Amino acid sequence: MNFVTSERNIQAAHEEAPRALTDMLGRTISYLRLSITDRCDLRCVYCMPKDMAFLPRKDVLDLEEIEKICAAFIRLGVKKIRLTGGEPLVRRNVMTLVEQLSGHLNGGGLDELTLTTNGTLLAKYADALRQHGMRRINVSLDTLNPESYASITRGGDVNDVIAGLRAAQESGLKVKINSLALKGINDHEFNALVEWCGARGFDLTFIEAMPMGDIGRCRVMSYMPASEVREELAQVWTLEETDHSTGGPSKYFTIKETGCKVGFISPLSGSFCEGCNRVRLTCTGQLFMCLGQGDSVDLREALREGRSVEDAIREGIFAKPKGHDFEYDRRSGCESGAVDRFMNVTGG
Ligand code: SAM
Numbered sequence: 258m259n260f261v262t263s264e265r266n267i268q269a270a271h272e273e274a275p276r277a278l279t280d281m282l283g284r285t286i287s288y289l290r291l292s293i294t295d296r297c298d299l300r301c302v303y304c305m306p307k308d309m310a311f312l313p314r315k316d317v318l319d320l321e322e323i324e325k326i327c328a329a330f331i332r333l334g335v336k337k338i339r340l341t342g343g344e345p346l347v348r349r350n351v352m353t354l355v356e357q358l359s360g361h362l363n364g365g366g367l368d369e370l371t372l373t374t375n376g377t378l379l380a381k382y383a384d385a386l387r388q389h390g391m392r393r394i395n396v397s398l399d400t401l402n403p404e405s406y407a408s409i410t411r412g413g414d415v416n417d418v419i420a421g422l423r424a425a426q427e428s429g430l431k432v433k434i435n436s437l438a439l440k441g442i443n444d445h446e447f448n449a450l451v452e453w454c455g456a457r458g459f460d461l462t463f464i465e466a467m468p469m470g471d472i473g474r475c476r477v478m479s480y481m482p483a484s485e486v487r488e489e490l491a492q493v494w495t496l497e498e499t500d501h502s503t504g505g506p507s508k509y510f511t512i513k514e515t516g517c518k519v520g521f522i523s524p525l526s527g528s529f530c531e532g533c534n535r536v537r538l539t540c541t542g543q544l545f546m547c548l549g550q551g552d553s554v555d556l557r558e559a560l561r562e563g564r565s566v567e568d569a570i571r572e573g574i575f576a577k578p579k580g581h582d583f584e585y586d587r588r589s590g591c592e593s594g595a596v597d598r599f600m601n602v603t604g605g
Pocket residue numbers: 297303304341342343344345373374375376395396397435436437464465466467468469600601604605
């Protein structure tokens with residue numbers, strides 16, 4: 258990483274008055290999800306096939322390019338950046354990037370720098386993440402059962418994640434757990450997850466599986482609508498309505514017995530696109546305006562050809578699609594409105 262360039266980027270982003278990024282429907286974009294690698298140390302069955310083909314390394318942005326593009330977003334008014342992937346913590350020199358981006362916090366234009374991780378490497382990185390300004394992170398964990406975890410992730414060890422979560426707590430990071438709701442796979446464990454999270458002070462969000470990328474079978478078989486998850490929890494726990502929001506699509510409830518929050522993200526059974534405030538950048542510099550649509554802008558090309566990255570971002574965001582078209586048809590067993598990109602490419 259070229260530190261001089263980086264300091265200049267931070268200064269420039271700071272000096273220029275932020276101008277709101279708005280799409281043609283009037284939605285203001287203030288949140289960037291950044292997939293810093295499509296690679297991963299796990300192979301979750303709903304996310305990618307066993308023999309996943311990853312993007313060619315030569316196409317991947319280097320850290321300096323990522324930092325320049327982030328600085329452009331911050332100049333344009335983006336306030337929150339989430340590192341994701343793939344597994345962001347497997348990217349070589351990831352902490353150099355975190356350190357550079359953290360320079361935009363504390364009056365440097367950025368309100369929050371955060372991360373979504375599978376947690377396997379958290380024990381190694383939790384302290385450094387906290388030191389570089391992260392305050393809360395999301396950790397994906399669909400089951401507490403070691404066999405079930407190994408099966409869902411095709412070989413992962415749940416104890417690595419549990420050790421990572423302990424390290425995160427000890428370093429002072431606030432944790433939210435993300436669990437995919439998977440019928441016939443982890444649906445008998447939802448109450449155990451609520452209890453486990455409650456005992457540790459973790460909020461928990463259940464997510465509906467989205468049809469992204471060909472995993473060799475239709476996800477409709479394991480699809481479970483958020484309403485069913487909620488009904489199941491309501492048989493055991495007292496779910497109190499709350500207007501708590503993290504600025505995202507989650508609908509939150511407080512679990513009276515534990516004091517922790519439980520959220521539901523329902524891209525299939527509900528609709529949240531009207532209030533969408535985010536865009537996603539892949540590790541090869543493709544800016545996707547919607548998780549569930551193909552519209553993209555090539556920021557790597559703009560950067561490498563010396564064109565204005567800001568103009569490219571504005572152009573793409575102005576034409577942000579109204580929403581996704583994800584749908585499952587249980588009768589035909591089909592996914593429709595699916596996108597061919599895998600979740601690890603676009604960044605979940
Ligand atoms: N590897 C990191 C992790 O697992 O947290 C970050 C990237 S992962 C793609 C981000 C989130 O996307 C995870 O919570 C994962 O469960 C979720 N995810 C993956 N494939 C999905 C799909 N097809 N539908 C819904 N969520 C999915």
